[in-house]
Amino acid sequence: xxxxxxxxxxxxxxxxxxxxxxxxxxxxxxxxxxxxxxxxxxxxxxxxxxxxxxxxxxxxxxxxxxxxxxxxxxxxxxxxxxxxxxxxxxxxxxxxxxxxxxxxxxxxxxxxxxxxxxxxxxxxxxxxxxxxxxxxxxxxxxxxxxxxxxxxxxxxxxxxxxxxxxxxxxxxxxxxxxxxxxxxxxxxxxxxxxxxxxxxxxxxxxxxxxxxxxxxxxxxxxxxxxxxxxxxxxxxxxxxxxxxxxxxxxxxxxxxxxxxxxxxxxxxxxxxxxxxxxxxxxxxxxxxxxxxxxxxxxxxxxxxxxxxxxxxxxxxxxxxxxxxxxxxxxxxxxxxxxxxxxxxxxxxxxxxxxxxxxxxxxxxxxxxxxxxxxxxxx
Amino acid sequence: xxxxxxxxxxxxxxxxxxxxxxxxxxxxxxxxxxxxxxxxxxxxxxxxxxxxxxxxxxxxxxxxxxxxxxxxxxxxxxxxxxxxxxxxxxxxxxxxxxxxxxxxxxxxxxxxxxxxxxxxxxxxxxxxxxxxxxxxxxxxxxxxxxxxxxxxxxxxxxxxxxxxxxxxxxxxxxxxxxxxxxxxxxxxxxxxxxxxxxxxxxxxxxxxxxxxxxxxxxxxxxxxxxxxxxxxxxxxxxxxxxxxxxxxxxxxxxxx
Numbered sequence: 252x253x254x255x256x257x258x259x260x261x262x263x264x265x266x267x268x269x270x271x272x273x274x275x276x277x278x279x280x281x282x283x284x285x286x287x288x289x290x291x292x293x294x295x296x297x298x299x300x301x302x303x304x305x306x307x308x309x310x311x312x313x314x315x316x317x318x319x320x321x322x323x324x325x326x327x328x329x330x331x332x333x334x335x336x337x338x339x340x341x342x343x344x345x346x347x348x349x350x351x352x353x354x355x356x357x358x359x360x361x362x363x364x365x366x367x368x369x370x371x372x373x374x375x376x377x378x379x380x381x382x383x384x385x386x387x388x389x390x391x392x393x394x395x396x397x398x399x400x401x402x403x404x405x406x407x408x409x410x411x412x413x414x415x416x417x418x419x420x421x422x423x424x425x426x427x428x429x430x431x432x433x434x435x436x437x438x439x440x441x442x443x444x445x446x447x448x449x450x451x452x453x454x455x456x457x458x459x460x461x462x463x464x465x466x467x468x469x470x471x472x473x474x475x476x477x478x479x480x481x482x483x484x485x486x487x488x489x490x491x492x493x494x495x496x497x498x499x500x501x502x503x504x505x506x507x508x509x510x511x512x513x514x515x516x517x518x519x520x521x522x523x524x525x526x527x528x529x530x531x532x533x534x535x536x537x538x539x540x541x542x543x544x545x546x547x548x549x550x551x552x553x554x555x556x557x558x559x560x561x562x563x564x565x566x567x568x569x570x571x572x573x574x575x576x577x578x579x580x581x582x583x584x585x586x587x588x589x590x591x592x593x594x595x596x597x598x599x600x601x602x603x604x605x606x607x608x609x610x611x612x613x614x615x616x617x618x619x620x621x622x623x624x625x626x627x628x629x
Numbered sequence: 630x631x632x633x634x635x636x637x638x639x640x641x642x643x644x645x646x647x648x649x650x651x652x653x654x655x656x657x658x659x660x661x662x663x664x665x666x667x668x669x670x671x672x673x674x675x676x677x678x679x680x681x682x683x684x685x686x687x688x689x690x691x692x693x694x695x696x697x698x699x700x701x702x703x704x705x706x707x708x709x710x711x712x713x714x715x716x717x718x719x720x721x722x723x724x725x726x727x728x729x730x731x732x733x734x735x736x737x738x739x740x741x742x743x744x745x746x747x748x749x750x751x752x753x754x755x756x757x758x759x760x761x762x763x764x765x766x767x768x769x770x771x772x773x774x775x776x777x778x779x780x781x782x783x784x785x786x787x788x789x790x791x792x793x794x795x796x797x798x799x800x801x802x803x804x805x806x807x808x809x810x811x812x813x814x815x816x817x818x819x820x821x822x823x824x825x826x827x828x829x830x831x832x833x834x835x836x837x838x839x840x841x842x843x844x845x846x847x848x849x850x851x852x853x854x855x856x857x858x859x860x861x862x863x864x865x866x867x868x869x870x871x872x873x874x875x876x877x878x879x880x881x882x883x884x885x
Contacts, residue, residue, distance in 0.1 A: 597723075
């Protein structure tokens with residue numbers, strides 16, 4: 252059995268933090284049926300489950316499983332491991348306590364990767380996995396990471412991705428989740444970029460019965476360019492809960508959050524978009540764009556932007572829409588001979604396109620389009 | 630043989646229970662250009678939307694046939710596939726749908742299977758050149774962030790690419806500068822002499838006679854208060870330019 256990366260004391264502390272921390276997420280409602288405060292994703296009875304496979308074509312970057320990293324690259328690993336997540340990330344504490352499966356990606360200074368590093372986490376039917384990805388990008392390094400989850404029926408994945416960068420690094424981390432309809436997925440993704448660094452999260456939550464995601468960027472250095480793009484689309488009886496948080500703890504930094512969601516069938520979505528700008532974080536520039544599309548009368552999306560701005564010399568933009576497909580748009584397309592179903596499909600897919608555009612490879616973007624199309628058509 | 634032409638007879642149409650069209654009779658023959666003029670609020674756009682099947686417009690009486698096909702029995706997409714086209718005064722902006730993808734879907738819908746994507750792209754670029762449209766339009770989303778003039782040009786590009794049997798242009802000339810008006814007129818005139826478009830009939834809805842100096846109409850109709858009150862030749866448009874609608878209103882007894 253692979254050993255934990257934590258001492259027994261640290262592990263107990265993480266479990267304690269998981270047990271006592273509240274998610275801060277909304278309670279169950281007439282629409283949303285699951286209480287996240289009492290949810291305890293249990294580990295598999297058979298101990299360490301799952302597998303990780305990593306594709307890396309660069310000879311300079313290190314991309315290894317977490318056990319190997321702990322053995323061979325401990326010093327590097329500990330420059331990033333647990334440096335971004337915080338105690339308030341409840342499910343991250345559980346993932347941390349159980350962390351044995353994972354990946355460590357290290358990109359040395361001024362190394363620009365030409366191909367994405369792909370990390371695949373696998374769980375068999377009924378397995379629970381706690382995958383933990385750690386990314387350390389040194390000064391001026393550039394990398395794209397694509398995380399894939401390959402889950403069996405009724406599987407559970409409760410994981411973390413942490414990014415720590417030095418100055419002027421540029422890291423894009425994309426995760427696209429197409430898990431089976433009875434799987435559950437809970438992820439916490441937190442980045443701590445260095446001065447003048449750019450960090451981008453791109454996340455798509457399309458599978459699983461329950462998907463709970465935290466996407467966070469903590470800005471503690473000036474010049475940071477922080478990007479969060481997420482798309483989700485609960486259909487059938489799927490529940491998706493996303494919280495994005497951009498924390499401007501220092502000024503002269505830019506953030507942009509883009510959220511595109513749709514719901515059909517009895518699909519339930521919740522989104523909370525936090526933008527915090529501390530009192531001394533002057534000259535921050537933060538934008539939040541959040542659009543939700545309701546495609547059936549029983550589908551529901553709660554979308555809440557939460558801007559806490561304590562500084563007085565900042566730019567903060569926020570725009571949100573919730574609605575059905577626009578009748579005028581449908582009429583316009585049908586007046587050109589396109590049948591109504593096809594018109595609705597094109598408009599709904601087009602709605603997601605600005606978020607799809609934030610994903611790093613054309614094949615991944617096409618995969619998202621195909622999955623979204625299937626959901627629109629279903 | 631079915632009766633050719635876009636034939637409108639005794640058409641009544643309402644919006645939210647208010648009758649706007651009160652019995653419109655008008656026939657556009659294949660290959661002909663008809664102008665429909667009239668003051669604001671006379672029902673010109675209502676006619677355009679009623680013909681194309683906009684869901685907010687309720688046709689309560691009358692018939693419309695396109696080369697013998699009963700248009701009113703068809704959904705908007707089937708009307709387009711029968712050969713009807715409307716150039717919108719205010720076309721919808723649809724973010725995320727790229728111009729060429731939309732145009733290709735529309736072309737395939739109205740003229741199935743004729744063009745490969747590569748040939749279609751060549752056709753698009755050729756028509757865009759006539760309209761003075763930069764190839765960068767192909768990377769843009771449908772009407773998203775377009776200026777008024779760009780929207781009108783895109784409507785004309787669609788007209789050129791779809792080459793419908795009957796085209797209704799709803800105030801395509803409004804808001805255009807002289808150069809844009811020339812480009813729009815060139816596109817229509819080029820379509821009229823093309824193989825695909827030489828039998829196309831046009832109903833040009835306009836407030837001003839200006840566009841009719843570029844495209845000579847065969848017939849001019851004047852609509853006031855939901856009815857065609859006068860029909861004549863191109864000289865009728867010139868008379869409206871001189872006198873406005875008031876004398877016609879008095880002469881025909883139309884209630885303003």
